[in-house]
Amino acid sequence: MAELHRAETNRKTTFPVDLDHTLEKAYQTFGQRSNFRGVDIGYRWRRGQRTEDICLRLHVLRKLPLDALLPSQVLPTHVDGVALDVIEASYQPSLEPGAARRASTRQPYTMGGLPCGRSGEGAGTIGLVVIDKTTGKPGILSNWHVLAGPWARHNDPIMQLAERDDEFDPRNHIANLKRWMLDRSGDAALAELLPDQPWLPLQFGGFESISQVRSASLGEILNKTSRAANNAQARVDGRGLYRLQYKTRQGTLEYRDIEGLNLIYEGDIPVSDGKVSCAGDSGAAWISAASGDAVALQIGGQSASPNGASRTGQGVIACEMGPILNKLELRLASYEDLLAQNGQSAxxxxxxxxxxxxxxxxxxxxxxxxxxxxxxxxxxxxxxxxxxxxxxxxxxxxxxxxxxxxxxxxxxxxxxxxxxxxxxxxxxxxxxxxxxxxxxxxxxxxxxxxxxxxxxxxxxxxxxxxxxxxxxxxxxxxxxxxxxxxxxxxxxxxxxxxxxxxxxxxxxxxxxxxxxxx
Incomplete structure (x- = not known):
């Protein structure tokens, strides 16, 4: 299996399919530990730098020295013959509190990358404009914790947010909540656009529509489409299961293990109050820098490590786009859909x-x-x-x-x-x-x-x-x-x-x- 431990850094590398069994075995073995925060297949890191080795990686809340561990807590060096590495990291949903949101200009058209959310419950990001395959109507795709949350009801109003205040403003009402998911496959929700809400099949800041969705490749570069100040590129660093804490009902926080991608920002991202400065990016779409295909939907960011980062840059957790669209029965919106809705006969x-x-x-x-x-x-x-x-x-x-x-x-x-x-x-x-x-x-x-x-x-x-x-x-x-x-x-x-x-x-x-x- 030596060929599985090397990867060219100047090109994309497909994830080894035959390691899925090893990944699942490691999850069943270590997933019950209190400091478990994820397990994936990805690059090995040494002294804060990425190497070319591909290995099985266990993400933990805090790495402890061997003399502080019980014999039963000592991790093996290999699982099924695959090298095991340990990364100190924890992740949380990157919803922005409403009081912290910066004032911005209201946009006339709905499109991917604009702020959205429920009135008074913080701000996230519209990932993509999509078409509901069950009705043929346009809608917006974002996270469950952005559009739905623990108090979600069918047809709840969804806002395209602009100003700092969180009071309900009819001008901001653009969509109604329809379907959502929060399970191992992903954290996502669909809101159907109001019949008279103008929209474009674009990502904010660009003029090209996205025509294709595909799976990620290890090492490829993705672009985030968001109005947040820290728009950036990130590299696909791993794929596996990651543990995030959600408010699932009033006064209750629960951990959920979600399949997805681990992305590492290529540049330095500032840390404030122990959190990576990506608040409000929940729901943002990650697009292939090379092909322009939609790859993933962001659900969370990395919390700052008390012992310093074990990797250069900060991590992002994102769900792969394909499984989300399939489960919610959605497809990408196009200019053809726009013309059909707003044609001369409409x-x-x-x-x-x-x-x-x-x-x-x-x-x-x-x-x-x-x-x-x-x-x-x-x-x-x-x-x-x-x-x-x-x-x-x-x-x-x-x-x-x-x-x-x-x-x-x-x-x-x-x-x-x-x-x-x-x-x-x-x-x-x-x-x-x-x-x-x-x-x-x-x-x-x-x-x-x-x-x-x-x-x-x-x-x-x-x-x-x-x-x-x-x-x-x-x-x-x-x-x-x-x-x-x-x-x-x-x-x-x-x-x-x-x-x-x-x-x-x-x-x-x-x-x-x-x-x-x-």
Missing amino acids: VLTHRQKTCADLSYHSDEALPSPLWPHPRHWADVSLSQPQNLPRPDRTETTTSAAQVVAMVRILPNDHVPVLPHREPASPRSVIGHEIWQNRLCPALLDYDPNFRGVLPEETLTQRISTADERNIYAFFSRLINGSARFDGIGLRHVLASDFRGATTYMQICERIDTLRPRP
């Missing part, structure tokens, strides 16, 4: 048409495609504003109704006014004349859900669009079409007039600068 909802309209970067004169290519919402540099003649506002036929803002419903039942300021203050004049008498009433005319909006409030707290350029287009159309701005000499305004404004008061200040001066 009946699009108002929300779908609105999101498509808002996803195109343009001034009002340019048409918006129905389902644009991702380049239209990619983060590109803004073009310089054009010096266009300004007609009277009444000369434009564009209506504010052509842009629909998704607004947060607040409980306040009054229109707020600015605190009293000196009458001579230019800001107080703008606050009274532009905000209180013009812009705020125009917003309420457009949608009563703007009730309670404050002039210093950030625009994105109320209005959700593809990017900030569409927010400016919203205000230009609102102002040009509202009678509230009649009689102040204001001419036709452009979206570019509001570029860079972040609050309602700044919008008012821009309007004031566009008024003719005596």
